[in-house]
Amino acid sequence: MSTATATYAVSWASEQSTGTRALQQEQQLNRFLAEVERRALRIAEIGVRDRDDALDLVQDAMIKLVRKYGDRPSTEWTPLFYRILQNGVRDWHRRQAVRNRVMVWLGRGASPDDEYDLVAAAPDPIGRSPDEELQNSEAMVSLEAAVQALPARQREAFMLRTFEGLDVAGTAIAMSCSQGSVKTHYSRAIHSLRETLGEHGPEGSEDE
């Protein structure tokens, strides 16, 4: 085999290997995003109180994760994805504040259409008895309202720890803060929710 042929063979094999790795990585990202997207949507929706905006935020987070961090170890994806998503939610709130200021300046005020109706926005229940549907729906509406009423950082800590199941270290990465801050925010959030929802906390769907 000539040197040129050998070089070509090595180069071809290397390209094949790179292509295979890229395909595997894309499949891995696809599986990760498919696994996380529904919870991420609900978390974003609770954060911004609008499903369409939440869908946009989740898609933006997906694009940014794939572009910026796709080549990072998959174990890092969850906290990084939620860091991007939480930044998106914070930016959304900043934009809303500016938008409201501009609207007030223009003498428009907030549109009644912008008011969020928790009951109307509650998900359609599927496959449950009417009593269960009602009980769960009411309990989720109460819980959602209570979580939305939390200060932003407490809300983030609570949702990431409880809803997404991130550990303290992962939540700290997602929130760009120390693990001590995560513990403080989370503890205050639980305390506030107990106060808001009553001594017995959320009630509804627990299967015990």
Place this chain on the structure above:
Amino acid sequence: MNDMKKSDEQIAREAKALFDASVDELDAATLSTLNQGRHRALEEARSPRGDLLRWVPAAGVAAAVLVGVMVTLPGQGPIEVMPTAVADMEILLGEDSLEMFEELEFYAVLDVIDESDDVG
């Protein structure tokens, strides 16, 4: 009575159960949108980067519309928006503000039409 209180873990567990139920109840249209969004994200990642250039026209349009709105609206000088302008401009000229500017432009057009009607 204190021992009648639910523990932090219980509250978290019950909240998680409610949350998971709400995730399971997402409707088919929403799931489809999520699925499409995921594939679009993976596709965009494959395509060459053009995100910065993609938003240059949008930022230009946003800036032009802002100036247009300020000039068009009677009795409201741009001076009134200046105190918060520095902090707000970053957002106003950001990539996601095009929709808001379209809305503002629509209001400005409505104002012009109202004025024309008043004169007529």
